[in-house]
Amino acid sequence: MNGRVAITVALVALAAALLFAARPHEVTADERIDQITTELRCPVCQGLSVRDSTSETARQMRDIVAQRVREGKSSAEIEAEFRAAYGDWIFLSPPVSSWSGLVWLVPIAAVGAGLLLVSGRLRRVETPGPVEPSAPQVAALRERVAREEATEG
Amino acid sequence: MLARVVRIAAVVAILGLVVTLALAFRRDPHDIRTGTIGKPAPAFTLERLDGSGKVALADLSGKVVVMNFFASWCLPCTQENPALVRVYERYRASDVVMIGVNYQESRDNGLAYVQRMGMGWTTVADDDGRVAFSYGVFGPPETFFIGTDGIIAGRHIGPIDEETLVTAIEKLRGQAASR
Numbered sequence: 471m472n473g474r475v476a477i478t479v480a481l482v483a484l485a486a487a488l489l490f491a492a493r494p495h496e497v498t499a500d501e502r503i504d505q506i507t508t509e510l511r512c513p514v515c516q517g518l519s520v521r522d523s524t525s526e527t528a529r530q531m532r533d534i535v536a537q538r539v540r541e542g543k544s545s546a547e548i549e550a551e552f553r554a555a556y557g558d559w560i561f562l563s564p565p566v567s568s569w570s571g572l573v574w575l576v577p578i579a580a581v582g583a584g585l586l587l588v589s590g591r592l593r594r595v596e597t598p599g600p601v602e603p604s605a606p607q608v609a610a611l612r613e614r615v616a617r618e619e620a621t622e623g
Numbered sequence: 624m625l626a627r628v629v630r631i632a633a634v635v636a637i638l639g640l641v642v643t644l645a646l647a648f649r650r651d652p653h654d655i656r657t658g659t660i661g662k663p664a665p666a667f668t669l670e671r672l673d674g675s676g677k678v679a680l681a682d683l684s685g686k687v688v689v690m691n692f693f694a695s696w697c698l699p700c701t702q703e704n705p706a707l708v709r710v711y712e713r714y715r716a717s718d719v720v721m722i723g724v725n726y727q728e729s730r731d732n733g734l735a736y737v738q739r740m741g742m743g744w745t746t747v748a749d750d751d752g753r754v755a756f757s758y759g760v761f762g763p764p765e766t767f768f769i770g771t772d773g774i775i776a777g778r779h780i781g782p783i784d785e786e787t788l789v790t791a792i793e794k795l796r797g798q799a800a801s802r
Binding site: 513514526527530531533534552554555556557580583586587590 | 632662665751753758759760761
């Protein structure tokens with residue numbers, strides 16, 4: 471009994487902790503700066519985000535983002551400013567709504583086409599239905615039945 | 624029927640890929656079309672490297688502007704400099720304005736480089752890199768061509784040669800004359 475109570479209490483505590491962690495809360499300025507700079511590509515690096523890069527260029531970009539956040543600009547407005555200068559390339563994850571979104575859509579379309587092809591092939595391989603016996607087979611069967619009846623009779 | 628549709632789709636996809644690659648490989652890698660091309664040049668006011676005042680893009684309205692981002696630590700910048708000097712001498716008395724924007728460098732180093740390399744055109748300091756970002760600069764050297772209408776007509780990434788400079792400038796002058 472005590473064991474059950476302990477487990478119940480532990481589960482309730484776990485659920486409460488999860489709910490507390492997942493509660494909607496005001497995103498701080500630093501969190502917003504981190505979110506935005508994580509999405510931005512460092513122009514002078516190889517596949518590094520502005521947040522992760524230690525280059526001077528990335529540092530200057532972080533300063534710009536921080537300043538824009540302080541000015542009260544929304545994340546969309548800040549991202550639009552970088553997009554206006556560099557295009558969608560500046561984002562590590564290309565937006566789905568633009569041409570570069572094909573990077574996301576083409577593999578999905580390819581998988582879909584493959585599944586259609588496979589299902590089409592599978593449908594064509596039909597299971598064989600009952601086959602009508604040929605005349606010699608029918609004759610042989612009749613002869614066999616007659617023979618057995620004669621033996622029994 | 625379904626298999627036929629899929630087969631046609633696959634052929635179309637492969638053809639699309641081939642056409643895309645063919646077009647992509649034909650493009651000049653120095654001529655990268657980013658968001659700023661065809662749009663108004665971002666305004667700026669920057670201090671001259673020699674400390675003799677400020678330069679605002681708005682003051683250059685009606686002129687063809689060649690904006691070159693450079694730095695003394697950038698080897699390709701030293702390689703392209705003779706072409707820039709020749710083009711500057713060719714157009715210095717005309718309606719063409721050349722501006723060198725010093726990129727990620729102390730003013731002392733930038734000014735010493737300008738004097739050493741014989742850069743007679745206006746050079747300014749972009750201390751915090753804001754102007755470079757507004758133009759979408761990846762790194763020096765990069766050259767932007769701004770028409771008399773204030774629109775960025777083209778950009779060149781990497782060291783530029785005299786022919787490319789003159790061709791771009793003459794195109795913009797021609798457009799200005801035909802207006």
